Amino acid sequence: MRVIRLNGLHLTLDEQEACLTAKAAQALSIPVAGIASLAVIKKALDARRNKPPHFVYAVKISLTDIVALPETLPEGIQLSTLHDEPVIDPSSVGSSGTLSGRPPVVVIGSGPAGLFAAYTLAVKGISVLLLERGRPIEKRVEDVRIFWEKSVLDPQSNVLFGEGGAGTFSDGKLTSRSKNPYSLWVKKILVAMGAQESILADAKPHIGTDSLRQVIIHLRKKLIEMGCAIQFEAQVTDFIIRQDKIAAVVVNDQQEIKADDVILAIGQSADDTYGKLDERGVKMEAKPFAMGLRVEHPQALINSIQYGRWSNHPHLPPAEYFVTATTGGLNRSVYTFCMCPGGQVIGCSALPGFVMTNGMSNSERSGEFANSAVVVNVRVEDFTLEGEPLSGLAFRSHWEREAFLAGGGNYCAPAERLSGFIEQKSSGVVGRTSFLPGVKAAELKEVLPNFVSDALRVGIKQFDKKMPGFISEEAHVIGVETRTSSPVRICRGVDGQSENVRGLYPCGEGAGYAGGIISSALDGIKAAENVIAAINGCQ
Ligand SMILES: Cc1cc2nc3c(=O)[nH]c(=O)nc-3n(C[C@H](O)[C@H](O)[C@H](O)COP(=O)(O)OP(=O)(O)OC[C@H]3O[C@@H](n4cnc5c(N)ncnc54)[C@H](O)[C@@H]3O)c2cc1C
The missing domain is CATH 3.50.50.60 (FAD/NAD(P)-binding domain)
Incomplete structure (x- = not known):
C-alpha cells in the first residue's frame, strides 16, 4: 500500500467531505477504487474577496498497489511525500x-x-x-x-x-x-x-x-x-x-x-x-506590550463585510478578521488581536477597583456579536522608571483604574460608539453590547494614553478601507484592553x-x-x- 499526501483539494460550500475521495481520484486520474482510505490532515477556509468562498484540504491517501499516478496534476493540486507530523511525547x-x-x-x-x-x-x-x-x-x-x-x-x-x-x-x-x-x-x-x-x-x-x-x-x-x-x-x-x-x-x-x-x-x-x-x-x-480597546460589531455585519454576497450561506462559519495598520508620523503599529467570532466581550477584573476587557466564545461561536481587541504597541520607554522592572504593571493599573471610574465604579465598562470615538464626538449614548456585567457611555479617549487613542483613530480608519463598513454606527468600543502580554x-x-x-x-x-x-x-x-x-x- 502506498501512502501519499495530496494538497489543494477544494470543496464548495455545498459539498460534503464525503466528496473528497471522488475529487482526489479525479485529481490523480485514477478510479475511486484506487483509493483504499482517505483522511483529512488540514482544512482551511479560503474566503478571499470576490471569489466564492470554499474549503481547501490537505489529505492523506492510501492507494491500492495497482495504481499508477499521472506525471502532471490539475493546477493548484500538489502531491507530496507524506511526512506525518510526529506526535512527540515528552515522556519519550x-x-x-x-x-x-x-x-x-x-x-x-x-x-x-x-x-x-x-x-x-x-x-x-x-x-x-x-x-x-x-x-x-x-x-x-x-x-x-x-x-x-x-x-x-x-x-x-x-x-x-x-x-x-x-x-x-x-x-x-x-x-x-x-x-x-x-x-x-x-x-x-x-x-x-x-x-x-x-x-x-x-x-x-x-x-x-x-x-x-x-x-x-x-x-x-x-x-x-x-x-x-x-x-x-x-x-x-x-x-x-x-x-x-x-x-x-x-x-x-x-x-x-x-x-x-x-x-x-x-x-x-x-x-x-x-x-x-x-x-x-x-x-x-520591563518589557514592551500592547494596549487599546475591544471593538464589537454585529456578527452579521462582519459576515457581510468578509463574505459579501455569500454571507448568509449556512455552511460558512461566523467570519473572522485580522487587520493591521501603520500610523506614519505617530510611529506606532495598530492591529487586531484575539478576535472572537460569535463571542462576547467580558469584564475580567481580578483586583478590586480595576476594569479590563477581553473576549470569549462558546465552541459553536453562535453569539450575535463579533469582537476583537484593537491595540497599539507600548514601548518600555512609554512607562518605565529607571531600574523599576514593575513600572509596566503600575502603568496598566493606572488606565484600568480610569476605566473602572469611567464605567461608574461597579465593574461596568466605559463604552462608546466606534464612530463617536473616531470623530471625537461622543453621543453620550450607547446601543446594545454583549459586555458582562454591563456598560456605561463614556469618552474612551479619557481612559487611554494620548498616544494610544491617537494611533487607534488613525489605524481604525485604515481598517475601514480594508474592511469597508468597519466604522459602522452599530459598532462599539469598550475599554480598556491591557492583557495582551505581560509588561514584565x-x-x-x-x-x-x-x-x-x-x-x-x-x-x-x-x-x-x-x-x-x-x-x-x-x-x-x-x-x-x-x-x-x-x-x-x-x-
Ligand atoms: C478572557 C481571555 C481570553 C483569552 N483568549 C485566548 C484565546 O482564545 N487563545 C489563546 O491562545 N489565548 C487566549 N488568552 C490568553 C491565554 O489565556 C494566556 O496566554 C494563557 O492562559 C497564559 O497561560 P499561563 O499558564 O502562562 O498563565 P495563566 O493562564 O494566567 O495561569 C496562571 C495561574 O496562576 C495562578 N497564580 C497566580 N499567582 C499565583 C500564586 N502566587 N500562587 C498560586 N497560584 C497563582 C493564577 O490563579 C492562574 O490560574 C485569553 C486570555 C483571557 C484573559
Whole structure:
C-alpha cells in the first residue's frame, strides 16, 4: 500500500467531505477504487474577496498497489511525500530523573503553562505539588457568574485566577506560530481530555469556553490519577531563598513548603506575586506590550463585510478578521488581536477597583456579536522608571483604574460608539453590547494614553478601507484592553532557571516568554524538561 499526501483539494460550500475521495481520484486520474482510505490532515477556509468562498484540504491517501499516478496534476493540486507530523511525547525524550531524597517539584499556577509542566513531570513519574490560588473550575464558574451578574468580585477566584488559568473563559483559540515538536502532542492531550477532534486538522483551531471547562476537569482528574497533588485556594505568598537558591515557598502566609525545584507559572496578572519576587531580589525587567480597546460589531455585519454576497450561506462559519495598520508620523503599529467570532466581550477584573476587557466564545461561536481587541504597541520607554522592572504593571493599573471610574465604579465598562470615538464626538449614548456585567457611555479617549487613542483613530480608519463598513454606527468600543502580554519579564538563563535564583523556573505568559494557550503550554513543558535535566545533573 502506498501512502501519499495530496494538497489543494477544494470543496464548495455545498459539498460534503464525503466528496473528497471522488475529487482526489479525479485529481490523480485514477478510479475511486484506487483509493483504499482517505483522511483529512488540514482544512482551511479560503474566503478571499470576490471569489466564492470554499474549503481547501490537505489529505492523506492510501492507494491500492495497482495504481499508477499521472506525471502532471490539475493546477493548484500538489502531491507530496507524506511526512506525518510526529506526535512527540515528552515522556519519550530523555531520562526521567530520580527524586529520591528530593521534595516534590512545586508548580505554581494551574494555567496552560502550569498544567502542562505538571503533566510532563507526572508522565515521567516525577512527583508534583501543584499550587493554585484560585478555586477549582466548578466553583470558579459560579464565582465568575456572580461577578458578571451582580458585579461582586472575588479577588481569588475570577476570570484571571483559578483552575485552568486566564484562558478558561476565552474563545479557546489554539493558534500558535510555534513549530515546536510538542504542539501536536498538546492538542492530542486536549482531544483525549474531551476537546473536539477537529482541532487536529483545522487551520485555525479553537475549543470554546464551554468545551474547555470540561477539558480542564478531565485534565485535573488525569493529573491526580498520575499521582500529582493539587491544592486549590493555595496562594504562594512568599519565596524563601537561601544562598541564591530556592529553599521553600510559603502558602497563604502560613504554611512553609520545602522545595528544591519550583516552576513559576503565575500568568501575567498576579501583581502581588510579582511584587514579592521583586522584594526577594528575583531578577526581572520591563518589557514592551500592547494596549487599546475591544471593538464589537454585529456578527452579521462582519459576515457581510468578509463574505459579501455569500454571507448568509449556512455552511460558512461566523467570519473572522485580522487587520493591521501603520500610523506614519505617530510611529506606532495598530492591529487586531484575539478576535472572537460569535463571542462576547467580558469584564475580567481580578483586583478590586480595576476594569479590563477581553473576549470569549462558546465552541459553536453562535453569539450575535463579533469582537476583537484593537491595540497599539507600548514601548518600555512609554512607562518605565529607571531600574523599576514593575513600572509596566503600575502603568496598566493606572488606565484600568480610569476605566473602572469611567464605567461608574461597579465593574461596568466605559463604552462608546466606534464612530463617536473616531470623530471625537461622543453621543453620550450607547446601543446594545454583549459586555458582562454591563456598560456605561463614556469618552474612551479619557481612559487611554494620548498616544494610544491617537494611533487607534488613525489605524481604525485604515481598517475601514480594508474592511469597508468597519466604522459602522452599530459598532462599539469598550475599554480598556491591557492583557495582551505581560509588561514584565522574569529573566531566565538558557537552562530555564531564574538568572539569579537557582531552582526557580519562570515560565508561561507571566514570565514574559509566551503568550496564548498553546505557547504557554509549550513553555510549561520546556520548564519541566529543564527541571528533569537539572535533576539528572545535565546542566
Ligand atoms: C478572557 C481571555 C481570553 C483569552 N483568549 C485566548 C484565546 O482564545 N487563545 C489563546 O491562545 N489565548 C487566549 N488568552 C490568553 C491565554 O489565556 C494566556 O496566554 C494563557 O492562559 C497564559 O497561560 P499561563 O499558564 O502562562 O498563565 P495563566 O493562564 O494566567 O495561569 C496562571 C495561574 O496562576 C495562578 N497564580 C497566580 N499567582 C499565583 C500564586 N502566587 N500562587 C498560586 N497560584 C497563582 C493564577 O490563579 C492562574 O490560574 C485569553 C486570555 C483571557 C484573559
